[in-house]
Amino acid sequence: MARLKSLWIGLRAFFRRNQTESDLDEELRFHLEMEMTNNLAQGMAPAEAKRTALVSFGGIDQTKEASRDAWGLRFLADLFRDFVLGLRSLRRAPGYAITAIITLAIGIGACAVMFSVIQSVMLKPLGVRDQDRLVYFWENHPERNITRFSQSVPNFVDYRDQSKSFEALVAFRTSNVNLSDANRRAIQARAVGISAGFSQVFGWPLIVGREFTPAEDRPGGPKVAIISESLWRERYNADPEILSRSITINREPHQVIGVISDAANFLATVDVWRPLVPNPTNENRDDHRLTVISRLSPGVSIAQAQAEVDALAAGLRAAHPDSMEGWGAYLEPFYDQHVPAELSHSLTILFVAVGLLLLIACANVANLLLSQALARDRELAIRTALGASRWQIMRQLLGEASALALGGTLLSLLLSTWGISLLLLNAPTGTLPRSDQIALDSQGLIFTAAVGILTVFAAGLIPALRFSHSDPHQTMGASSRPVGFSTRQSRTRSTLVIIQVALSLVLVVGAGLLLKSYRQLQKTDPGYNRENVLSFQITPDATAYGDGENRLGFFDRIKADISALPGVSHIGISSGLPFGGGTTSLNVFSPDSPTIPAEDSIQTSWRIVDIGYFAAMQIPLIAGRTFVETDDGDIPSIIISRQFAEQFWPQDSPIGKRLILGGGDNHYEIIGVVGDIRLTDLTGISERPQMYLPLRHWTGWPTVSFAVRTAVAPATLTRAVREIIRAIDAEQPVYNFNTLAGLSARATQNPKFQSWLLGTFAIIALTLAAIGIYAVMQTIVTQRTREIGVRMALGAQASATMTLLFRQGGRPVIFGLALGTLLLWPVTQTLEQHLFETSTLDLSILAIAIITIALAAITAIALPARRALRINPIEALRGD
Amino acid sequence: MTPSPNGLLQGTLGLLALRALRDESRHGWGIQQRINQIADNVLSVNQGSLYPALIRLEKQDLIKSEWGTSQAGRRAKFYSLTPQGRTQMDAETANWRKFASVVNLILETA
Numbered sequence: 001m002a003r004l005k006s007l008w009i010g011l012r013a014f015f016r017r018n019q020t021e022s023d024l025d026e027e028l029r030f031h032l033e034m035e036m037t038n039n040l041a042q043g044m045a046p047a048e049a050k051r052t053a054l055v056s057f058g059g060i061d062q063t064k065e066a067s068r069d070a071w072g073l074r075f076l077a078d079l080f081r082d083f084v085l086g087l088r089s090l091r092r093a094p095g096y097a098i099t100a101i102i103t104l105a106i107g108i109g110a111c112a113v114m115f116s117v118i119q120s121v122m123l124k125p126l127g128v129r130d131q132d133r134l135v136y137f138w139e140n141h142p143e144r145n146i147t148r149f150s151q152s153v154p155n156f157v158d159y160r161d162q163s164k165s166f167e168a169l170v171a172f173r174t175s176n177v178n179l180s181d182a183n184r185r186a187i188q189a190r191a192v193g194i195s196a197g198f199s200q201v202f203g204w205p206l207i208v209g210r211e212f213t214p215a216e217d218r219p220g221g222p223k224v225a226i227i228s229e230s231l232w233r234e235r236y237n238a239d240p241e242i243l244s245r246s247i248t249i250n251r252e253p254h255q256v257i258g259v260i261s262d263a264a265n266f267l268a269t270v271d272v273w274r275p276l277v278p279n280p281t282n283e284n285r286d287d288h289r290l291t292v293i294s295r296l297s298p299g300v301s302i303a304q305a306q307a308e309v310d311a312l313a314a315g316l317r318a319a320h321p322d323s324m325e326g327w328g329a330y331l332e333p334f335y336d337q338h339v340p341a342e343l344s345h346s347l348t349i350l351f352v353a354v355g356l357l358l359l360i361a362c363a364n365v366a367n368l369l370l371s372q373a374l375a376r377d378r379e380l381a382i383r384t385a386l387g388a389s390r391w392q393i394m395r396q397l398l399g400e401a402s403a404l405a406l407g408g409t410l411l412s413l414l415l416s417t418w419g420i421s422l423l424l425l426n427a428p429t430g431t432l433p434r435s436d437q438i439a440l441d442s443q444g445l446i447f448t449a450a451v452g453i454l455t456v457f458a459a460g461l462i463p464a465l466r467f468s469h470s471d472p473h474q475t476m477g478a479s480s481r482p483v484g485f486s487t488r489q490s491r492t493r494s495t496l497v498i499i500q501v502a503l504s505l506v507l508v509v510g511a512g513l514l515l516k517s518y519r520q521l522q523k524t525d526p527g528y529n530r531e532n533v534l535s536f537q538i539t540p541d542a543t544a545y546g547d548g549e550n551r552l553g554f555f556d557r558i559k560a561d562i563s564a565l566p567g568v569s570h571i572g573i574s575s576g577l578p579f580g581g582g583t584t585s586l587n588v589f590s591p592d593s594p595t596i597p598a599e600d601s602i603q604t605s606w607r608i609v610d611i612g613y614f615a616a617m618q619i620p621l622i623a624g625r626t627f628v629e630t631d632d633g634d635i636p637s638i639i640i641s642r643q644f645a646e647q648f649w650p651q652d653s654p655i656g657k658r659l660i661l662g663g664g665d666n667h668y669e670i671i672g673v674v675g676d677i678r679l680t681d682l683t684g685i686s687e688r689p690q691m692y693l694p695l696r697h698w699t700g701w702p703t704v705s706f707a708v709r710t711a712v713a714p715a716t717l718t719r720a721v722r723e724i725i726r727a728i729d730a731e732q733p734v735y736n737f738n739t740l741a742g743l744s745a746r747a748t749q750n751p752k753f754q755s756w757l758l759g760t761f762a763i764i765a766l767t768l769a770a771i772g773i774y775a776v777m778q779t780i781v782t783q784r785t786r787e788i789g790v791r792m793a794l795g796a797q798a799s800a801t802m803t804l805l806f807r808q809g810g811r812p813v814i815f816g817l818a819l820g821t822l823l824l825w826p827v828t829q830t831l832e833q834h835l836f837e838t839s840t841l842d843l844s845i846l847a848i849a850i851i852t853i854a855l856a857a858i859t860a861i862a863l864p865a866r867r868a869l870r871i872n873p874i875e876a877l878r879g880d
Numbered sequence: 881m882t883p884s885p886n887g888l889l890q891g892t893l894g895l896l897a898l899r900a901l902r903d904e905s906r907h908g909w910g911i912q913q914r915i916n917q918i919a920d921n922v923l924s925v926n927q928g929s930l931y932p933a934l935i936r937l938e939k940q941d942l943i944k945s946e947w948g949t950s951q952a953g954r955r956a957k958f959y960s961l962t963p964q965g966r967t968q969m970d971a972e973t974a975n976w977r978k979f980a981s982v983v984n985l986i987l988e989t990a
Binding site for chain 1: 907908909912926927928929931932933935936939950952954955956957
């Protein structure tokens with residue numbers, strides 16, 4: 001408290017120093033007058049009275065000076081003066097100042113950008129109330145290596161009714177629906193069925209109306225819907241009478257009871273919200289399709305809740321052995337699901353990268369300050385000789401550094417705003433959660449300022465320490481200036497260059513590794529031909545087409561009409577295209593396998609496909625045949641992938657063998673083996689064995705995707721396809737037009753972005769390091785001008801001078817490269833999990849990086865060295 | 881900062897100033913007069929040294945100052961003790977007495 005007060009008095013005295021000084025003057029004058037009056041009263045003559053008063057006071061100026069010291073005014077005033085002095089000396093050397101400020105701005109700006117990203121993506125609260133008390137409530141199956149799986153409706157109802165650890169459980173499932181109402185075009189809308197009370201649990205406000213009641217969330221309840229703010233504004237022009245409306249969802253009228261804020265788009269973008277209406281009597285316990293989030297009761301920890309659901313799961317396993325065997329429950333903190341560890345990891349890598357960049361920038365500025373100070377060697381020596389203390393010299397140099405840091409920080413704010421928009425432009429959609437919130441906010445500004453201040457000390461301290469004990473005798477000694485140069489100072493600068501080069505090497509190699517990994521990923525054969533295929537999705541309206549023959553008829557008409565379009569060669573249908581979103585898998589048994597016992601199963605990805613699918617996708621047939629129209633006999637046919645075949649039948653042919661899907665007695669017969677494809681993971685690491693079921697037998701899958709192979713650019717057919725479907729059924733929406741290449745490009749967005757970002761940082765680092773080397777060489781040449789002059793006057797060859805300079809400039813670069821190579825091993829280890837078919841010890845990348853840096857260094861050395869060759873010996877010797 | 885050679889004196893001057901303000905608020909000259917009175921003109925310091933000492937005391941929050949009018953009707957800066965100042969004065973006085981008696985003892989027995 002007293003210290004604060006003391007600081008306050010000091011600062012007030014500083015900022016109102018005219019007032020403070022005049023107050024002091026007045027106070028002292030008053031004192032002297034009183035003393036004089038007193039003296040006069042004692043009978044002195046006026047002149048005598050004044051003299052005596054002044055004598056006993058003892059020096060007005062000394063008193064004032066001592067008072068300023070007491071306020072701490074002098075310290076602050078000196079600092080301020082040094083800062084102004086710093087600004088002035090920068091103006092004398094604008095090139096140097098601009099280089100230093102830009103260098104700093106880049107280093108600080110890059111840090112600010114990454115900080116803002118991390119701040120918005122990882123640190124800011126998620127868009128729900130009390131995120132720490134929310135948990136994802138998954139089912140899991142450790143035996144089958146399933147860690148997070150949707151819950152089945154009966155399990156959800158049981159968990160909800162039996163658990164005591166939770167205040168509320170909210171289950172939801174999303175779907176696409178056909179939305180229509182009087183006088184408006186039917187659209188495909190994103191719908192969700194969700195438990196009553198969700199808006200309370202997540203803290204999302206309703207703009208109009210109310211939430212679902214528990215009665216509306218029970219079977220037989222009224223048909224009601226809440227619509228999203230966006231839909232309300234866009235489709236209904238923010239109609240205030242919206243609650244009196246009824247909308248038609250999948251041709252069933254629903255009463256609108258509320259409008260929910262777009263804040264509710266946090267989990268998924270949704271247009272229409274309906275009550276979930278879980279009905280355990282109608283649903284299978286092994287049909288897992290609900291995402292469940294629950295809110296912990298006050299005072300209950302996740303571990304306690306986990307213990308409770310473990311016990312409940314054991315009860316369910318005992319009660320329903322057929323459907324629940326092996327299934328358990330797993331609670332995952334809300335944050336972990338939304339900010340995946342992998343994302344945090346890669347952001348942390350990028351943050352470390354900008355940290356390195358900032359270090360390089362600091363080293364650069366320190367170097368520039370050193371060279372600048374060196375050029376003023378004599379000025380500093382004279383100041384020392386005239387009695388400037390070590391601290392005063394240091395403060396002067398720090399004053400300059402702060403002037404630079406201020407400029408750099410201000411410019412970095414500009415750069416980082418620009419950098420953030422550039423980053424958002426390049427960031428892949430959906431990979432940076434909440435990327436729309438990334439901006440340089442107050443915390444970002446504070447961070448930037450703090451980094452700026454740290455930079456001053458990091459960059460300014462080295463030269464300040466170095467020069468604060470400059471020896472005037474040596475610097476201004478007999479020969480007026482030493483020939484050659486001081487090894488001590490050059491060692492400091494060489495060390496800085498070594499650090500810069502080493503850090504640049506680490507960044508360049510890191511970026512190279514990510515870039516190579518991205519290339520490898522792009523080059524990977526996905527197992528099908530993704531060029532020239534148009535894709536789109538349809539969810540045939542259940543009321544119009546049911547789930548059987550009518551759907552097939554509808555698909556056949558669409559296929560026939562599209563096939564007739566010019567440029568179309570093949571057309572296929574699937575329940576899900578590669579990288580089209582969604583995963584479907586089942587555990588599969590076989591009574592006929594020599595390797596896998598009949599009671600053991602393998603988790604297998606499945607897709608429902610039609611007869612044209614394999615031809616349209618160009619997935620190679622390895623054995624047997626693909627589906628034909630007549631594949632709907634008593635024993636349904638099935639096609640498996642090569643990996644599947646190798647696991648079950650490593651020796652003999654799988655054709656004709658039987659499979660059992662998910663348990664029970666129903667057999668499928670294998671009719672063909674096709675190549676494995678990448679369905680959800682381009683690296684193939686998380687891909688499972690695959691199998692295909694005939695559409696003719698599995699007609700009921702709600703949303704199907706079409707793949708149309710074309711001889712022309714696929715996107716050009718979009719309009720024609722839309723018209724064909726409208727001609728068949730004007731009420732039927734068709735959506736998600738894309739190409740197979742476009743879909744799979746999503747899988748490379750992330751690595752592309754990461755390598756792009758790290759590559760940018762590496763290029764900046766390289767540039768900064770080159771500037772650093774250049775500045776050092778420049779100084780060396782300036783310093784050795786006389787020496788080089790003498791050598792040349794004595795007949796030294798230009799090449800000998802060149803060698804001399806290259807040896808001096810090149811040595812720290814070589815040391816830096818060596819140090820960087822040593823640093824590489826531990827640093828690239830952290831990249832390993834992000835690399836695909838790329839070793840962390842990739843020698844070709846290391847070689848390229850070393851050559852690149854060496855070339856940059858040679859350029860940075862050659863430019864000043866060439867200047868040295870043009871030195872005129874006479875002038876150099878006469879100099880000064 | 882190097883320790884000032886008259887550090888002891890500064891501390892003493894501070895203590896004297898605090899004591900001078902014990903009973904009423906005074907302006908600088910008044911404090912000076914009061915110190916002379918207490919010290920019976922034995923302590924010969926430059927009167928000017930008082931002002932930096934007052935600034936230090938104010939920074940330590942031991943005294944506070946405000947502008948007022950002197951008896952002669954002239955504008956003057958008046959100083960008074962803060963509660964902390966009063967505590968500090970008592971503590972320092974006690975300390976000083978202890979110190980002085982020890983010194984006395986040493987000088988007398990030596």
